[in-house]
Structure formats: C-alpha cells, structure tokens
Amino acid sequence: MSAQWTITDAVVDQSEGRGHRAEYSVIPEWPASHIPVACDWLDDVRRQLQAIAALPAGWDSYGSPSPDVRVLEAAWGLLLCLCQAEGFPKPHVNPTPRGGVQFEWESGDRYFEIEVLTERAATYLYCDEAARTEEAGEVFEGKSLEPVLGYIRRVVAVQ
Amino acid sequence: MSDQAIADDEVLYRRIPPGSNWFEPPERITSANFKLRRGEDGLSVYRQRVVGAADVLKKRGAIVGSRVAQATAGQIRAARDTKGDPLHLDVVVVGDMDDPGHAEIRGPILGKLSAGAPRALQRLFRLAERIS
Numbered sequence: 001m002s003a004q005w006t007i008t009d010a011v012v013d014q015s016e017g018r019g020h021r022a023e024y025s026v027i028p029e030w031p032a033s034h035i036p037v038a039c040d041w042l043d044d045v046r047r048q049l050q051a052i053a054a055l056p057a058g059w060d061s062y063g064s065p066s067p068d069v070r071v072l073e074a075a076w077g078l079l080l081c082l083c084q085a086e087g088f089p090k091p092h093v094n095p096t097p098r099g100g101v102q103f104e105w106e107s108g109d110r111y112f113e114i115e116v117l118t119e120r121a122a123t124y125l126y127c128d129e130a131a132r133t134e135e136a137g138e139v140f141e142g143k144s145l146e147p148v149l150g151y152i153r154r155v156v157a158v159q
Numbered sequence: 160m161s162d163q164a165i166a167d168d169e170v171l172y173r174r175i176p177p178g179s180n181w182f183e184p185p186e187r188i189t190s191a192n193f194k195l196r197r198g199e200d201g202l203s204v205y206r207q208r209v210v211g212a213a214d215v216l217k218k219r220g221a222i223v224g225s226r227v228a229q230a231t232a233g234q235i236r237a238a239r240d241t242k243g244d245p246l247h248l249d250v251v252v253v254g255d256m257d258d259p260g261h262a263e264i265r266g267p268i269l270g271k272l273s274a275g276a277p278r279a280l281q282r283l284f285r286l287a288e289r290i291s
Contacts, residue, residue, distance in 0.1 A: 047182065059222070060176045060192075062174070062199075062203055097195060098195075104190070115194075136274035136275065
C-alpha cells in the first residue's frame with residue numbers, strides 16, 4: 001500500500017490542542033485499526049468500506065465496475081490522515097461509478113465531497129449555496145491535505 | 160438513435176441503488192448517483208411517457224431495493240451550478256429501439272460532466288413516491 005497523504009503540525013494544532021501525529025505516511029495494511037486518530041466513527045466507515053469492497057460489478061444497476069480495492073485502501077488512508085485533526089463528523093460514504101469512493105459532508109447550505117479515484121489522486125468539490133460559491137480541485141499523494149481540511153471545517157462550522 | 164425530441168415537461172426517471180448495502184441512509188440521494196462511469200456518454204434515464212417507474216425497477220440489471228428518482232427535462236436543461244452558472248445539460252433519446260424509454264443526460268462535451276453537475280442533479284432529483 002503506497003498511499004501517502006500528509007497533514008502538517010499547524011493543521012493538527014488547530015484541533016483544540018490534541019497531540020495527534022503530525023504526519024502519517026504509509027498505511028501498512030487495510031483495514032488498519034491501530035492508527036491514533038481523533039474520530040470515534042472510524043470503525044463505522046471501515047465497515048462501510050468493507051461492504052463497498054464486496055460490491056459486484058453492476059452494483060449501481062448501470063454497469064459500473066466493482067470498486068477497486070486499492071482505491072478503497074487509499075481512501076481509508078486519506079481518511080485516517082484527515083482524522084488526525086479533530087472535530088469533524090462522520091462523512092457519508094458512497095462508491096462511485098468509476099471504481100472509487102467518495103466522502104461527503106453536508107450541513108446547511110454548505111457541502112463538501114472528496115472522491116478518491118486512484119491510489120494517488122482525489123478530486124473535491126465544495127459548495128456554499130448561500131454564498132453562491134463553488135470550488136473544485138484535485139489533491140495528490142504527497143501533497144498537503146490542509147485545503148481539504150479547511151473545506152471540511154467550513155462545512156462543520158455551520159452545524 | 161431516435162430523433163424524438165424530449166419536451167421540457169417530460170418526467171425522467173433514474174434508478175438509485177440501495178445505499179443500505181453499504182450502510183448509508185436508504186432515502187439519501189448522493190451526487191455519486193449522477194457521476195459518469197468511464198466510457199459512458201451520458202447518464203441513463205427513462206421517460207415516464209414510455210415506461211412507468213415500476214417498470215424502470217424491472218429493467219435488466221436493476222438491483223433489488225433500488226429506488227427511482229425523478230426530475231423533468233426542463234429542470235435538467237435549466238440546471239445551474241452553485242455559482243448560478245448554467246451547466247448546459249441536455250436530455251436526448253438514446254438507444255430506445257433496444258431499451259424503450261431510454262434517454263441520456265449529457266453535458267456540452269460528450270462523456271464529460273462539469274464538477275458541479277452531479278451535485279446539481281443530486282439536488283434536483285427527488286425520489287418518486289413509493290412504488291408498490
């Protein structure tokens with residue numbers, strides 16, 4: 001497993017002073033259970049990813065391929081990395097027609113999703129209906145997840 | 160392809176697979192329901208004028224427990240992203256000789272939807288009433 005998603009001390013320090021790991025590199029196995037994180041819902045998401053991994057081709061009734069286990073592993077690694085920062089709620093977890101998986105946070109007028117498409121890349125979308133704002137982009141293995149955390153925090157802030 | 164035009168007031172159905180299979184709320188529509196798979200030209204929908212919602216759930220490949228969501232062609236064509244910019248979506252009849260009522264939601268570039276289009280469609284489509 002090679003997925004590497006990074007998060008810096010500065011981001012973790014914003015998490016109400018908890019002393020989480022500042023950087024997480026390699027997920028040695030999946031599903032992993034020994035990573036120190038700040039989110040108590042991770043076991044639920046792991047169960048969801050395991051269910052998604054078991055979906056057959058055509059799971060959506062439109063001929064989509066089975067989810068790619070390597071991509072699910074990368075998504076799990078990404079989530080573990082994000083969860084070093086405290087304070088955001090469990091995302092919705094859904095498979096996507098391109099063999100990936102996406103995490104979604106929604107609150108009030110704000111919405112954020114990140115779709116893991118390959119072992120090393122993900123796309124995201126942030127929407128704020130009230131502000132008529134929409135921002136889309138990509139994140140890659142080895143790059144900082146701080147912008148992603150920033151979007152999630154914007155969504156969580158309106159709860 | 161048929162040359163039938165789809166009027167703005169036509170209701171279109173899209174199957175929504177049961178998220179309960181991966182422990183998501185069964186009534187929740189997600190933007191993932193409106194993303195294209197690789198090699199797909201457009202999002203498959205069915206015309207209410209040709210097939211009923213119950214029939215959509217009996218089509219080949221339909222998953223037990225799926226639901227049907229609906230929107231009109233006019234709503235889809237008028238869809239805008241969160242910023243208010245038009246998405247330039249269209250609905251066209253595709254392959255209905257083999258699959259009566261079949262149509263596709265397409266973006267301005269074949270096989271591509273803008274980043275905000277799935278989210279806009281998620282917000283637009285509503286679950287049809289329970290089908291017995």
